[in-house]
Amino acid sequence: MQAGTTTLRGMCLLHWRVDPERLRSRLPASLSLDVHDGSAWLSLVACRVDSLRPRGAPRSLGWTYPEAHLRTYVTTGDGDLASYLFAVECGDPTVARVATATGFPYRRADAVIDREPDTFRFRSERTGPGAPPATVEVAYRPADRPPIVERDRWLVKRPVQFASPNGRLRRLTLRAGEYDLRPARATVETNDLFAAEGLPTPQSPPVARFCPSLTMAAGLPRPVR
Structure with a gap:
């Protein structure tokens, strides 16, 4: 059942390799960590959510705001490819x-995404109670190289999303349009989100990708029994 629709604009996708053993303990027992070329991956995705609205509602009634989320990649016992959210x-x-x-795991934040002639700038600082402080600042722009590879498709083709911030696993089904992935250049100016969520902070630069826009529809979140 489709519950809501939106368009994600000016997406920056930052992907870091991580030792799988440093992530497995953070996942519910019913999910298996998915790896590519022997590595697990942590991703930070920043974008503007444009006109998020219930199914059938006009665009004028939607919410538009900046958002960033931190995720890794998993499979289910049925073999479904999925992502697992640590924080939004x-x-x-x-x-x-x-x-x-x-x-x-949504966190209220003061967030802004600005566009200069050829560069996007995203900044988010948590303001909501009950969560460790975290700030993310990234400058990014599309680039000509390197080419998009099979791993990039593996990272984004995830029609299921899971989260369990309160110990209760939830499942969300997503239906996305085609990703227009492009190489990107990105400068991570501040990122203490990993530490705030108790995750390993990668020391190497991320693989950076850009997607100008992506249509997205989501079902209703459901508990996993």
Whole structure:
């Protein structure tokens, strides 16, 4: 059942290799860490959420705000490819409150995404109570190289999303349009989100990708029994 739709714009996708053994203990027992070329991956995705709205509602009634989320990659016992959310930094307090009530790890944040002639700048700083402080600042722009590879498709083709911030696993089904992935150049100016979530902070530069826009529809979050 489709519950909501939106378009994600100006997406920056930053992917870091991580030793699988440093992530497995953070996952629920029913999920298996997915690896590529022997590595697990942590990803930070920043974008502007454009006109998030219930199915059938006009665009004028939607919410538009900056957002960033931190995720890794998993498979289910049925072999479904999925992502697992550790945190979502949300620039709209209403959306953050509603999403938190559904069992997903949304954090209220002061967030802004600006566009200069050829560069995007994203900044988010947590303001909501009950979570460690975290700030993310990234400058990014599309680039001509290197080419998109099979791993990039492996990272984004994830029609299922899981989260369990309160120890209760939730599942969300996503339906996304085609990713127009492009190489990108990115400078991570501040990122203490990994530490705030108790995750290993990668020391090497990320693989950076850019997607100008992506249509997205989501179902209703459901508990996993």
